[in-house]
Amino acid sequence: MQKGLNLSKLAGVVTAILMAGVASTAQAAPAHNKNVIGYLTQWEAWKGANEGFSVKGEATHLNVNMDLYSILNFSFFGVAKDGSLHSGDLRNKSIYQPNAVQEPGPLLHPDVYSSWDFHILWGELEYLSQYPVNEPWDAENFRKVQEQGFVKNGSGWLHQPTGITGQYPIPLKKVGGAPGLIDLAHQKGVKVMASLGGWSMSKHFPEMAADPVKKARFLADLDKLMALGFDGIDIDWEYPGFGGMNFTGNPEDYANFEQLMEDIRKKIGPNKLLTAAFSASTAKLEGYNWPRLAASMDFFNMMTYDLNGGWSNVAGHNAPLYPYPEEEFNNLNLDTLRNWMAVKGIPSNKINFGAAFYGRGVQTTEATAYLGAPTDKRTVNFSVDGPTLSSADLDNWKAFDGQPNYNYIMQQSGWAHQWDASAEVPYAVKGKYLLSYDDVPSIEKKAQYIVDNNLGGVIVWQVHGDIKCEGTFINRGPMLKECTKLSSPLAEAIDRVFSGGTVPNNAPVLTVPGTQAANSGQVISFIVSGTDADADPLSFTAVNATVVNNGDGSATVTYQAPNTATDQQDVVKVTVTDGRKNVTKNIVVHVKGSGVENNAPVLTVPATVTVDSGKNAVISVSAQDADRDSLTYKTSVGTVAVTATGADIVFTAPVIQTETTVDVVVTVTDGQATDSATVTVKVKGAVTGTWDANVVYNTGDRVVVNGVTYEAKYWTKGDNPEQSGPWGPWKKV
Template identity: 70%
Template sequence: MYKGLKFTAVAACVAGALGMSASVYAAPTHDKAVIGYLTQWEAWKGTDAGFSVKGEATHLNVDMDIYSILNFSFFGVAKDGSLHSGDLRNKNIYQDGSVQEPGPLLHPDVYSSWDFHILWGELEYIHEFPGNEPWQADQLAKVQAQGFVKDGRGWKHAPSGVTGQMPIPLKKAGGAPGLIDLANQKDVKVMASIGGWSMSKHFPEMAANPAMKERFLADIDRLMALGFHGIDIDWEFPGSGGMNFTGTDVDYANFEQLMDDIRARIGNDKLLTAAFKAVPAALEGYDWNRLSNSMDYFNMMTYDLNGGWSNLTGHNSPLYPYPEEEFDGLTLDDLRVWMQARGIPSNKINFGAAFYGRGVQTKEATAYLGAPTDKRTVNFSVDGPTSSSVDLDNWKAFEGQPNYNYIIKQNGWEHFWDANAEVPYAVKGKYFLSYDDEEAIRKKAEYVVNHDLGGIIVWQVHGDIQCEGTFINHGSKLKECTNLKSPLAQQIDNVFSANVLPNEAPVISVPGAQAADSGQVISFVVSAVDADGDALSFTAAGADVVDNGDGTATVTYKAPNTATDLTDTVTVVVSDGRRSDSASVTVNVTGSGVVENTAPVLNAPASVDVTAGDATVISVSATDADGDALTFAASAGVVAQNGNSATITVSTVDSDKDSVISVVVSVNDGAASADATVVVNVKGNAGPVNGSWDKDTIYNTGDKVTYNGVEYTAKWWTKGETPGSSSVWEAFDDGSAQTWSAGKVYVGGDLTIHKGNTYKAKWWTKGDMPGSAWGPWEQQ
């Protein structure tokens, strides 16, 4: 799709009348999609979120010479299948049993919502519907010209069916245009985006219920009547579920049918797109051929791949795999390979660019990539109480997801570049931040060009804006910057507008099968050619490589020590910096008949501490001199292995007593093993002690007091009953022998001390003094 700047003399005059900057930017001539999400809530944010003023984050401050499509986000799905304004989202939807009630398509209160200000622009308020009196003629003509009719005590916009309360939100003559009007001037498409993380709960039932779906499609008609150029579906997520709902396999077919139904409803001249989870396992259930017939773009959310839910620090949006990743396959490159292997049209695939970061806290004094995260219960504004390691100390206003334009203003962070994943990250003490900078965004744009993909989706367009000018006020809410910069978006535009031809991948040549004896070192030469003449680099898995500088490389391989014959494989990769090629060389290793194996070396902490009821993560690693594949195991807990490292998550039972769990961790190379014992010190969760017992204080169940040096817990409501002499109080018992108490219940095996002697109870007893030969006590 070619998007040029259609800024004619008439349009320039209109811009001047509206107070808009008439600067003409270089219009993109590329055919890549640049899709930006524009949210209705970002406009509320001000200086605490990196913006200059509240109201800066609207459509008036988006460089529409960069974006080809803008997704207005979000409309939600109600329990009856109808659509509602995102401002009417049920904020308790995360709770079990919560549902989304139906509501207006656009929030009718122009004072508490940005819906009309963004979609219709600068407004003129009419507080009473005009009558037929002569003095009302001018107002009545304006109201009727914009399609408003009286509807009870409110109004109705006849073309779209949108209704609302007073005042009537008229588009102000000569005022700043709304999103769709401004986009039409710039030849930009505007999509109505439906769903999102917190408003997808009713998607599955709507897509499966014909009556609910018909209400949904009727509201699609209303959106199109408002002037939207298409529909974007953000059902999070078919098949796997989202906030407060689960997915099933039938979701996939229902999603495909829904796309067919929407396409039939909006026609072939409108756009239909959807956002997809960037995890191959969640994409297997789709019929991609069917989706390709009905949809224009597949918007892959290649961000949020690591965050507060992760056990190890990782990248939010990695381009390539990296050794420290917790789970394999969660990168842009992995997803592209998976999608193209299934024949999904490359020109319909758009990859995500994150204009924000994700911050977490770790268990280490100094954070690093791959460090164990430190989780606790956090009460998020959207997700509610959730176990997360999110960093709220540095990014509280963003709940751990700061915009790029805020990140770059912060001091005290040490920034690094991961050459494997090709993204940056930063650390400050125990805190870790993953984000994308200009270099990372540029590389993602180049990747899209090099692999002939459709384009890029941006979450979200205001994440990188920087106002370097002054603001023009358009009414009470809309602010327009006279000199706007978008450094991340500009990187995308620079790459896509550079007339860069798709890069040809280099081609590697390798020799045939090689032979080696057990433990022998052999070498062989590989070569490669590149049609573009790019400089090449070689790497190999399981071998060392020396680049000869002439398009060849020498690969040195050491055969494992083996008693039996085996076949090994050396995979060699050549890269031109953008694309790569690989080939494998088979090595037939002749066994020695003698087993020579070096046991692996295990690295594990001696002990870890945890509070009873919580879970702790033990991080271990191992090395093997023979380079054998390693397998970790543990006597307790859940083991998650990542290469030669592993984490063991050990859960504990809530208790007020201290205890110890001995976890034996072992690593095996297939022939020998090494083990270590990690002591988990479980601190009892005793709860607070409410001071010394007071006869005039009321105590409730669970309250704790001390009396005569002994700690007691109330078993029910009590007042004035002395601990040690009343059954309402239970004395704390850590298992050691304590001075005998007449008010305490003892069972068989319990120990006590009386007059300097230790006694053991032979059976249940209370009030029986130790020392009687025929009583329940036996002297030790």
């Protein structure tokens, strides 16, 4: 460290430089309480007129309507073979080849001429081709580098506030210039996260998560990301347990992923966001311990797109909302995934579903393409995946590797646009080519689905897919362009549905007491209060405590300290909400230990329980505690009713047609130690009833005709079971 350099003071100076010349702006993030998380890539900015944009440099942070987004994910940073993080612009473009690896590299690409990293993250720049000297003739430049924290570092420079290094020229943030992504977003009340991985940079995730040394390097680099100002970490490991580009998965990936989430949470602290992108295939989700993930993570970002494409054997939808007759594989749609996650007991407010601001085109073997038509595959050399057998349409969408942005799709002619009433998404046909995409009506339906099912919100891939500049461009330095009037029809559609015509909402203000103290096992209470500028009614909740609303804008929080032999620190998290916006604060509790060691309770549960579709299952459990402590039972699914010998877990089985299983995780605690066990609930499938020619039936549905029960072998409507075809006699197992 340079002698005499005060980093705290320096941080303030750098902030002042970033904010200079920028008008003060009121919070402009969405007024509703749903998540709208947009991925912003560092490579999209290179695209110009051939890809549907007006100019190169249009697709940057300066052309994102931040009134429409609550979180932006800067994508991507990659994981190198030693576990360290590197700029996505430094990824090994041959990583698809056997035995290829990713070498370590700088966190931000050091060349400002060949990368957008600094332009997007730091904003409008001015360059210094060499480090200035402390002489009168160079005094102005010397003052700038000192104020912004740049020092010499070998043949290049070091930015001391962040630890970022680079080569010349020095990328100075221009005083009064356009701000970078993080600063601009924070002015607008929008959070920015660092997204790590992605399809082409996930190869080294499994080995990093399994190796303590490599994971230590990974976690150390998170400090650099936090120093850059990011509000959290988003993990895009594609995919634990299954593998991805040039690597295979293994069963240990799931537990390693869960441990990695806990390690990241510990590293970044409780006030930063932690999310991850997950596959929409339930087969790739079964291996996770969802209660464990829910304890450490804020949101689960489900990639409900890329469900069909050039790899498919028949032409299907990129992002279907519901099942449809022509689908190649069952269960690859948003509705099926939501129902699966509900059965698993995954908190709905943590679930964000994908909104595709792009489409996928394929060529078929038919003269006129249609849903379900056989695809026509050949070897294609993709820019990312390399040589691959694919039916991707490169005749119409070559610049996009068959995945055109919505704004480019809307500029094309000659396509017959159609609507699939089953999947509730559009598609288009031109000769042998079929394009699956989302438009304003389908995006509105998905947004309404999220509202109706009380889900967290959406993730958008990616924010520049729907933008259109309807004004003129202002040059912001050598590379950035800022549009004076921007249109984002798909993002605007999401906002309309989520806002529901409501007026802008002010977040409530929460007041909590300072640090509390309690003895081992002691119950203490304290008062919290809230105010709201809109005079909305307020409600209070707490984690690690109970809350009673006093009806006067305050609430009484009651906390029971754990039975602990040693001193420890606990946290009570209190949240106040006006129904649309939440505010959360932590109250630290210092718990004084009793000096007496505690024995963990021992839980006893049945291995399996069987229940009919839609009926209640009662799981009787019990526990023994050598210390005779008071015990509390919890369940991942259902409700808990205390009994004389333990507790009954009451679980309402989902209404299903074919037999399935639901894992119910039961936990008992004495306030200090816990014991958990999993009960497998076998849910018997229901018989649909008398066959109706006007009803759509899916695989596994059962009907009765003339006293005989039949089971559907695949999707059917109007086919009489007595005449076979899609039906077969049901045989009870």
